[in-house]
Amino acid sequence: MKKLSILMVIAILLTMSYSCSEEFLTKEPPGSTSENVFYDAKGIDALLIGTYAMVGGSSLWEISWGASIQNWTYGSAASDDAYKGSEFTDQVVVNDIERWEVLPSNNYPGDKWQWAFGMGVDRANKTLRVINGTEEAGTITADEAAAFRAQARFLRALFYFEARLVFGDYIPLLTEETEDPSAVPNENADGAVLSFIIDDLTYAASNLPSTQAQVGRATKWAAKALAARAYLQDLKYSDAEPLLDEIIASGQFSLVDEFIDNFNIATNNNQESIFEIQANVNDINESLNAEMGIGLNWPHGGDIGMCCGFHQPSQNLVNAYKVNANGHPMFDSFNDSDLANDAGIASEETFVPFTDVVDPRLDYTVSRRGIPYKDWGINRGSNWVRKQTDGGPYLPVAKPFFKKDERYNLSTTTGWQTGINANNYRYLRYSHIILWKAECRAAANDPGGALTYVNMIRNRAKNSTPVMGKVMLTQLPLRYIHGAMKAMLTGHNLLPITRWSLTFHLPTVLKR
Incomplete structure (x- = not known):
């Protein structure tokens, strides 16, 4: 009886204990990590690196084409700068983007949303929560917390800026204090999203250093440059210009001598770079630390064959590089007739490239038949294009491609997207500023001032080594500055990345 009574007491005590707490019912999933494991500087930095890793969208692999930070589908393919390329039946949803017929079933915008919020913003906010908890625990100082927080907020602002380019202001404003993201509405008051982005970037600029020991990390100048770009997206010139002035006055950046050095692997992280997204290959399977989002956009055919012939330059883009007898751009008439191309002409047949005078940057941007393609030899036309009838006669955009002597060393040796390479993406650079x-x-109705800055870019192009021929600079009348700015301000392209493409159509006023 006594033994029975003891057992009953134990049972009652256990019952009382379990009734007061149901923690015994909670079991963490295998492999999960408690948040407080990261409550020190080393842990926070690991979380930050994981957030930086999301910037290029590479870790998404199969969905990274729609999530690419280079926005080739929503930018140049959706405008008049490029065609989807490849074949009509491959990645059909991009055809819809190109025709502005995007349906809810189109997975590319969904990929961008998942990247921006499910990956990027989510990681930034979780990192911010850990920073706050670590500071409260006294494991790091207030200054250390501010420095970590500035990087996380810069990254959050970047993800929001990119999301806004595609989805406008119909996006949820989520912070580290948001408990239930699904309860946050997508509709916002006018100016709320821009203000949210600017608040993050203002904090970042105030707490980030001018330089970082590790390339690829955000600086105060990157924060100011992104804030200026965010203001310019809404044409808020008076807000953007002081930030641009600060960057220029810093003396920390300068134009590289050669235009193409902004697109060569050998000149990654040069003096023109303000925020550069790092790329690396052959360190992990599929080279996921490179930019997978443009993994389809390489030549596809013959002895140069990679994958997969997407993002082919348009005839409109090629025509835009026309100049008149004085070396000035032909804003109103460049599309009156097409520059000669080899559409429908087999590689075995004779084709003579056009001899029209053009801005020589054309052949760094577009690869056309009869012209050298980096060190791969002379572009042989149809045999190097996946399907001319579907994508046109020009090879995928040449600038981010690697050189032949860099193959398998600075390009991937794993996976099927064989054009993936170690070329960084210069997200913000001094020429943009x-x-x-x-x-x-x-x-501000100051064409003379505008001319001064445009001529800095023109002079760099003049002094750069052209693919073919010699060049010389002539004076550019102010009316062309007005025309160029009007083209940028009133063009129907959706994204600033496309506007940058238009700025490269600004006259370099060059003659052969």
């Missing part, structure tokens, strides 16, 4: 400053001056 110069051209945005020119745009601000034009908007």
Whole structure:
């Protein structure tokens, strides 16, 4: 009886204990990590690196084409700069984007949403929560917390800026304090999303250093440059211009001598770079630390064959590089007739490239038959294009491609997207700052000031080594500055990345 009574007491005590707490019912999933494991500087930095890793969208692999930070589908393919390329039946949803017929079933915008919020913003906010908890625990100082927080908020602002380019202001504003993201509405008051982005970038600029020991990390200048770009997206010139002035006055950046060095692997992280997304290959399977989002956009055919012939330059883009007898762009008439191309002409047949005078940057941007393609030899036309009848006669955009002597060393040796390479993406660079400053001056009715900054870019192009022929600079009348700025401000392209493409149509006023 006594033994029975003891057992009953134990049972009652256990019952009382379990009734007061149901924690015994909670079992963490295998492999999960408690948040407080990261409550020190080393843990926070690991979380930050994981957030940086999301910037290029590479870790998404199969969905990264729609999530690409280079926005080739929503930018140049949706405008008049490029065609989807490849074949009509491959990635059909991009055809819909190109025709502006996007349906809810189109997975590319969904990929961008998942990347921006499910991956990027989510990681930034979780990192911010850990920073706050670590500071409260006294494991890091207030200054250390501010420095970590500035990087996380810069990254959150970047993901929001990119999301806004595609989805406008119909996006949820989520912070580290948001408990239930699904309860946050997508509709916002006018200016709320821009204000949210600017608040993050203002904090970042105030707490980030001018330089970082590790390339690829955000600096105060990157925060100011992104804030200026965010203002310019809404044509808020008076807000953007002071930030541009600060960057210019810093003296920390300068134009590289050669235009193409902004697109060569050997000149990654040069003096023109303000925020550069790092790429690396052959360190992990599929080279996921490179930019997978443009993994389809390489030549596809013959002895140069990669994958997969997407993102082919348009005839409209090629025509835009026309110049008149004085070396000035032909804004109103460049599409009156097409520059000669080899559409429908087999590689075995004779084709003579056009001899029209053009801005020589054309052949760094577009690869056309009869012209050298980096060190791969002379472009042989149809045999190097996946399907001319579906994508046109020009090879996928040449600038981010690697050189033949870099193959398998600085290009991937794993996976089927064999054009993936170690070329960084210069997300923000000094030439953007110069051209945005020119745009601000034009908007302020100061064509002379605009001309000063445009000529900095023209002079660099003049002094760069052309693919073919010699060049010389002539004077550019102010009316062409007005025309160029009007083209940028009133063009029907959706994204600033496309506007940058237009700025490269600004006259370099060059003759052969």
